[in-house]
Amino acid sequence: MTPRDASDGNSSRWSDLDRPPLNAAALRRALVREGGLWSEVEVVQRTGSTNSDLAARAAEGAVAEGAVLVAEEQTAARGRLDRQWTAPPRSGLFFSVLLRPAEVPVARWGWLPLLTGVAVATGLSRTAGVDTALKWPNDLLVTVGGEERKAGGILAERAGADGVVIGVGVNVTLRAEELPVPHAGSLALAGAVSTDRDPLLRGVLRSLADWYGRWRAADGDPAACGLQETYAAGCATLGRRVRAELPGDRSVTGEAVAVDGDGRLVLATEDGVQEPVGAGDIVHLRPA
Structure with missing residues (x-):
C-alpha cells in the first residue's frame, strides 16, 4: 500500500466532523526549522504501519534524522512483540520518527522508548490538560472513572546500523463504545481540555525534541540529563x-x-x- 499525503483531496476526510484531519502544511511550518531536530513532517491518509514505512525508507537512505511520518489511519499497527491494535480513522495520534543518535553509545539506546514515554506524557499533560502516567516499559496511562487505563503505547525498532524508528500511538477521541478492550482509554474519556490533534502533536514532538537533545548532550547518560529521575517520578509501576x-x-x-x-x-x-x-x-x- 502506498501512503498518500493527507493534503490530497479525499471525499472521506470530513466524514466524521468531530475528527477533522490534521493540517500537514501547518505542522510543517511549526516544526521544521533550521537547526531543529525535525527535518520533515509527512501526513498520510492511510497506511499499514508508520514504523514499517519509515524503517523501509531509512534502510534505503531516503530520509534524514528527524523525519516524522504521521498516519490518519493504520491498518496493520503493531505494538511490542507484534501485538496488533486498531483505532478509527483520525481518532488518535499515530506517528513514527527517525532518530540517529550516533554520538551516544549503543548500550544506552535502550533508554529511547522510556525517553519517548516521558516526552509524550509531558507534552500531553501540557496541551491536553490530562494527568498521565507511564507503565514500564512502553505504555501511557490515563485515569477514567477512577481507573487507570492504557491510552497509548510506544514501539522502538532499529533501522539499519545507525538509526532507531520510534512509533507512538495515542487514543485521543475514542468513545467508550469504540474501545478495543474494556481496560483501554483515551484522552477524551479522561477529561482532556482539548482534543485538537494539531496542537497535541506539536506539543508532543517539541517535548520529544527537547528530551532527545538533553539526552544526546549527556552522551545518553540518563542520570546526568535528568531522564532517569523524571521517568521514575512518572512511572506508575x-x-x-x-x-x-x-x-x-x-x-x-x-x-x-x-x-x-x-x-x-x-x-x-x-x-x-x-x-x-x-x-x-x-x-x-x-x-x-
Whole structure:
C-alpha cells in the first residue's frame, strides 16, 4: 500500500466532523526549522504501519534524522512483540520518527522508548490538560472513572546500523463504545481540555525534541540529563507488586523498586534479591 499525503483531496476526510484531519502544511511550518531536530513532517491518509514505512525508507537512505511520518489511519499497527491494535480513522495520534543518535553509545539506546514515554506524557499533560502516567516499559496511562487505563503505547525498532524508528500511538477521541478492550482509554474519556490533534502533536514532538537533545548532550547518560529521575517520578509501576512473565514460562514476582541505569525494572523479590528485568526480555508485566 502506498501512503498518500493527507493534503490530497479525499471525499472521506470530513466524514466524521468531530475528527477533522490534521493540517500537514501547518505542522510543517511549526516544526521544521533550521537547526531543529525535525527535518520533515509527512501526513498520510492511510497506511499499514508508520514504523514499517519509515524503517523501509531509512534502510534505503531516503530520509534524514528527524523525519516524522504521521498516519490518519493504520491498518496493520503493531505494538511490542507484534501485538496488533486498531483505532478509527483520525481518532488518535499515530506517528513514527527517525532518530540517529550516533554520538551516544549503543548500550544506552535502550533508554529511547522510556525517553519517548516521558516526552509524550509531558507534552500531553501540557496541551491536553490530562494527568498521565507511564507503565514500564512502553505504555501511557490515563485515569477514567477512577481507573487507570492504557491510552497509548510506544514501539522502538532499529533501522539499519545507525538509526532507531520510534512509533507512538495515542487514543485521543475514542468513545467508550469504540474501545478495543474494556481496560483501554483515551484522552477524551479522561477529561482532556482539548482534543485538537494539531496542537497535541506539536506539543508532543517539541517535548520529544527537547528530551532527545538533553539526552544526546549527556552522551545518553540518563542520570546526568535528568531522564532517569523524571521517568521514575512518572512511572506508575514503581512501588507496586508485579509479576514479570519471561520467555520459557519463567516469571519473577516482587515489588518494583527502581528503574536502573540501563532502563531495566528492578524487582525486589520475597527472597531478598533485587532482580533487574529488561524490556527486551519481558512478555507481560501484570499486577501480582
